[in-house]
Amino acid sequence: MAALEVRGLRKQFGGVVALNGIDLDIDTDRVVGIVGPNGSGKTTLFNVVAGVHPATGGTVRWQGQDITNIGAHRIARKRLVRTFQQAMSFPGLTVDENVRIAWEQGRRDDSRWASPGMILDFVGLAPLGRAIAGSLPFGSLRRLGLAVALGVSPELLLLDEPGAGLNDSEAQAFAAVIAQLPPQGIGVCLIDHDMDMMADLCDRLVVLDFGTKIAEGPPGEVLSDPKVREVYLGPDKKAAAS
Amino acid sequence: MPMIDQSAGKTGGAPEGVRPRDRLALLTADNAAVPLPAGVQAITAILLAGLLIALPWLGLGYRFLSIAITTLYTAIGLYGLGLQFGQAGIMSVGHAALMGVGAYASAILSVQLGLGFWTSLPFAMALSAIVGGVIGLPTLRVGGQHYIIITFCFCALFVIVLTNGGTFTGSATGLDVGSVTPLPGINFDKLSNNYYLVLAALFLALAATYLIGISRYGRTLRAIRENEQLARSVGINVDLHKLGVLMVSGLFAGLAGVLQLYYLRHISPTLFGAFPSLYLALMVMLGGARYLYGPLIGAIIVNFLPEVLNLEPVDARIAYGICLLLVILLLPGGVGAGIKNIYLAIRGGLETQGGGSNGRA
Ligand SMILES: Nc1ncnc2c1ncn2[C@@H]1O[C@H](COP(=O)(O)OP(=O)(O)O)[C@@H](O)[C@H]1O
Ligand SMILES: [Mg+2]
Numbered sequence: 306m307a308a309l310e311v312r313g314l315r316k317q318f319g320g321v322v323a324l325n326g327i328d329l330d331i332d333t334d335r336v337v338g339i340v341g342p343n344g345s346g347k348t349t350l351f352n353v354v355a356g357v358h359p360a361t362g363g364t365v366r367w368q369g370q371d372i373t374n375i376g377a378h379r380i381a382r383k384r385l386v387r388t389f390q391q392a393m394s395f396p397g398l399t400v401d402e403n404v405r406i407a408w409e410q411g412r413r414d415d416s417r418w419a420s421p422g423m424i425l426d427f428v429g430l431a432p433l434g435r436a437i438a439g440s441l442p443f444g445s446l447r448r449l450g451l452a453v454a455l456g457v458s459p460e461l462l463l464l465d466e467p468g469a470g471l472n473d474s475e476a477q478a479f480a481a482v483i484a485q486l487p488p489q490g491i492g493v494c495l496i497d498h499d500m501d502m503m504a505d506l507c508d509r510l511v512v513l514d515f516g517t518k519i520a521e522g523p524p525g526e527v528l529s530d531p532k533v534r535e536v537y538l539g540p541d542k543k544a545a546a547s
Numbered sequence: 548m549p550m551i552d553q554s555a556g557k558t559g560g561a562p563e564g565v566r567p568r569d570r571l572a573l574l575t576a577d578n579a580a581v582p583l584p585a586g587v588q589a590i591t592a593i594l595l596a597g598l599l600i601a602l603p604w605l606g607l608g609y610r611f612l613s614i615a616i617t618t619l620y621t622a623i624g625l626y627g628l629g630l631q632f633g634q635a636g637i638m639s640v641g642h643a644a645l646m647g648v649g650a651y652a653s654a655i656l657s658v659q660l661g662l663g664f665w666t667s668l669p670f671a672m673a674l675s676a677i678v679g680g681v682i683g684l685p686t687l688r689v690g691g692q693h694y695i696i697i698t699f700c701f702c703a704l705f706v707i708v709l710t711n712g713g714t715f716t717g718s719a720t721g722l723d724v725g726s727v728t729p730l731p732g733i734n735f736d737k738l739s740n741n742y743y744l745v746l747a748a749l750f751l752a753l754a755a756t757y758l759i760g761i762s763r764y765g766r767t768l769r770a771i772r773e774n775e776q777l778a779r780s781v782g783i784n785v786d787l788h789k790l791g792v793l794m795v796s797g798l799f800a801g802l803a804g805v806l807q808l809y810y811l812r813h814i815s816p817t818l819f820g821a822f823p824s825l826y827l828a829l830m831v832m833l834g835g836a837r838y839l840y841g842p843l844i845g846a847i848i849v850n851f852l853p854e855v856l857n858l859e860p861v862d863a864r865i866a867y868g869i870c871l872l873l874v875i876l877l878l879p880g881g882v883g884a885g886i887k888n889i890y891l892a893i894r895g896g897l898e899t900q901g902g903g904s905n906g907r908a
Contacts, residue, residue: 355780381782389780395773398580406770409763410782437580457781 306369308333308492309354309385309461314363316346316353316516323349325516326363333461333492336483338507338524340500342536346516347496348390351463355387356380367461384411386459390466390496392446394453396439400430403438403449407456416458417489428452428482444475451482461492468497480506500537504528512536577880578887579633579837587890595840599746603739611854612738618850619745620806625831625842626752627799633836634765635792636772637683637691641698642827644705645682645797647819649675649804651709654722654814659715663728664809672801679797680790687786702824709816721815724808735809745806749843752799757839759795768792829867833874835881844882 307330316324323346331337339347352358354365356377365373367385395403404421418424425431428448433441438449447467454462464483468476480502486493497503503510504524512520512533520530527533599619603612624646631637639645649671656667682701686694709716716722727735727744735741759765770778771785779785808814826849834845848870853863878885 357776357780377776377779378782378784381780387780389777393774393777395770395777397577397773398769399582402580402766402769406766406778406783407781409766435581453777453781 307331308368309494310364310366311350311354312364312366314350314353314365315361316349316358317361323516324353324361327513327516327518329511329518331461331492331494333487333490335487335508336493336495336506338503338510339494339496339513340498340503340510341513345513347513348465349516350513351387351465351494351496354380355385355463381410381457384458384460385463386411386454386457386461387463388450388454388465388467390469392443392450392470394438394441394446394449396437398438399434400425400436400438400441400449400452401434404430404452404456407453408458411457411459413458417491418456418458421456424452424455427455429478443470444472447471447475447479451479455491459491461494462486464493464495466496466498468499468502476502500528575877575879576888577837577884578891579835579880579884581887581891583887583890591840596750599749603742609738612742614850614854616738616742616745616810618846619742619749620803620810621827621830621850622843622846623745623749623752623806624800624803625827625834625846626756627796627803628827628831629836629842630756630759630768630799631792631796632831633838633841634760634768634772635789637789637793638695638828639698639796639824640695640828641682641700641702641705641821641824642800643819643823644698644702645675645679645800646804646807647705647709647814647816648678648797649801650808650814650819651716651722651804652801653805653808654717654724655715657724658722663725664805665728668802668805671805672798675801675804676794676797679800680794683790683793687789699821699824702819702821706816706820709819717815719816721813723813726812727809741810745810748802748806752802753839753843755799760839826867829871831881833870833881835878835883835885837880838883838887840886841881841883844886848882 309329309331311327311329314324314327314329315322325346327346327350329350339350341347349358353360356372356375356379359374363373364371367380367383370383372380372383372385395406398406401421404424408416408418408421408424422431422434425434428451430445430448430452433445438446441449447470451464451467454464467483468479471479476499483493483495484506495503495507507524509522510520510524510527511518512527512530514536519536520527520533602615624642627645628639628642631639652671652674653662653664653667656662656670662670682697683694686697710719712718727741729735733740735744759768767778767783767788770781770783771788775785807818811818830845830849831842832845833848834843835841838844849867852858852866852870853860856866858866874881
């Protein structure tokens, strides 16, 4: 049984079907990548799984419990934690306080981090602890977003385009940090558009298109799948289909 | 280790080597999140406490002391408002009504059941807390603007209910109470003793505000103020905490209301209507809701300004308006922010010149 089991998940915004019956199993010992064109429902999948939006149909089970629509904060307390596509922080507070807030919420006797400072060290923000989060350069803000999520001591981390807006070297550094997570018992489910990085980093890729899972498997296999190539390389065909 | 940032962001507070043209920006910045050294905090607290304790002995006269008492119980109510607005980001424009709930609860308990100051105080505070929570209940999910309107409506409704409450609320004339039940050797009919009673309550309010500010609870409230969605996603029960802070704010309001009642010995509905409520909002913004001494500073300015400048009530209102405009334009964080920024600027300047840091401006 996988740690996270998504079954027949549907989400409709008025007339827009953002998720059209998604089935997904994710374990906490690896990196699973989710790819797909813009508007294919990747962020919505995270939002519904993490309880930001209620599901229209289907179920989400986490560690054997049904967590569908139980509310975002309860899901986070169960150590299923997500980051946001738009880099988010508590902008008026210091970097230290940002991470401490999350760390205090996720604190348990067996917490991975003995102090918020350890998390800042891990993501490389330690020298900026006293900076106001809202004044951080974008790259650091991205890292702060990761640090805040890690503060909750997640067992599975849903990362929504953590590399978006970063330059190449920053993105590479970020990927290096993400690769360190599964060996420490933090599963990662990652959305990103950089196919080379995703192929490198992920043990498994899931491809969404129009709210439907069209392919799933090892990156090499998935990226050579004709259906996937059509979605990514045949915009004219796609335009004709829609 | 991965990811060492080369382009380190600017840290909050006073950056090193401030150029003159950045001075204004420095003054207007909101540095509430920048921690002050423990020594500076302690010295400020001791000086302030000493001054407030010494006040009745400075020979400033009966009228001055009366205004001081008004200032202090108002400040206690403002500390509740400072908590909900400054920490959790929830502004109310009906806060005087919440003080009124405490004041009237205590007065009615006195008139109907003969309960004195000390026995009615816990009931009055609890009732204010409950009412504070109930007002917030319908607006938890829809956000701040709705809450502001609800508080205003509550305030108007409260006055109407009091005015039409017959002998139970004393209608438009209001209710009278006796004096505070004396403690052994302390008779609160003496103005300076009444001052010390209110001052003791203010110290409690300040201590509670300080402790909440540095606690996990305070950080949780600030997280909600700064980013509700992110707060939820790290596991914070946002609705529950909003409700909680409104109730804590109600406790402060109840305490302030009862102190007001037993200082004035007579209350009537107009004390708790729209105008007093707006003044409370004005004071907390003037002083700086996010700063430990902000609410007290706001209460001092608004209560003493007409006295110092010898203003008629109408002129005073104009003066308040001008003050508020100036603060909004120049000191969005309030006068408390300005004082802290001056301190940070001086410290920054001294440090860059190789000098040590000194006390507060
Ligand atoms: N909050 C929302 N309200 C209305 N429509 C939404 C909302 N969020 C997403 N959608 C719609 O759902 C679809 C999927 O969006 P999204 O999940 O953001 O895609 P992706 O992250 O894959 O780019 C899009 O058509 C988008 O317009
Ligand atoms: Mg997206």
